[in-house]
Structures are given as structure tokens and as C-alpha cells.
Amino acid sequence: MKYITLRDCYVNDRLWRKGEVYELPDEMNKSEKNFKPLDEPAPAPVPDKTEPAPAPVPASALESEPEPEPTPETLKCPSCGKECKSVFGLRAHMKIHK
Ligand SMILES: [Zn+2]
Numbered sequence: 001m002k003y004i005t006l007r008d009c010y011v012n013d014r015l016w017r018k019g020e021v022y023e024l025p026d027e028m029n030k031s032e033k034n035f036k037p038l039d040e041p042a043p044a045p046v047p048d049k050t051e052p053a054p055a056p057v058p059a060s061a062l063e064s065e066p067e068p069e070p071t072p073e074t075l076k077c078p079s080c081g082k083e084c085k086s087v088f089g090l091r092a093h094m095k096i097h098k
Helices: 087-097
Strands: 002-005 009-011 014-016 021-023 035-037
Touching: none
Parallel strands: none
Antiparallel strands: 002 021, 002 035, 009 014
């Protein structure tokens, strides 16, 4: 019967490496701490951490981020200081300086 070695152990003057599978003789003294028969279900493998489950999206992220309100400075013409009522107004105004 094949056994998987559960931990590094020294049995019968031989080192058995953890995780290795060996064909072990029936007469061999196999501590269940050291060897596990392969026909038993193997312990569940550790989930691969390199591929994490997608994180739940926070509800707040579903709402579209509102455009930041333009500060008064942005509505002020850097050339002549004229304050415009809107970004579009400022853009239109800036054309006169070109
Ligand atoms: Zn201006």
C-alpha cells in the first residue's frame, strides 16, 4: 500500500521525507503521525493564495464619483482676473486672450 509521509521522520534507519509518497511494506511500523494511507482522502490542499477571490465591491464604489466642484480660483481668469460663472464661461472667456 502506498503511504504519504506526513512529516520528516526517521523510521527503520531511513529518513522519510514529508510530502513524499512511498510504497511501504505491511510489516513496517507506520505511525499514523508519520504516514497516511493514500487510499484515504488526502488532506485538502492549501488554497492557492496567489489567486484571491475577487473582493466584494463596496456599495459606495458603485456610485459614480461626482465631478469635483470647481473652486472659485478655477473660474478666475489667470490673465485678467475676470471671474466667470462657470468653467465653460471661463473657457469661452479665455479665447479673447488668444
Ligand atoms: Zn481674462
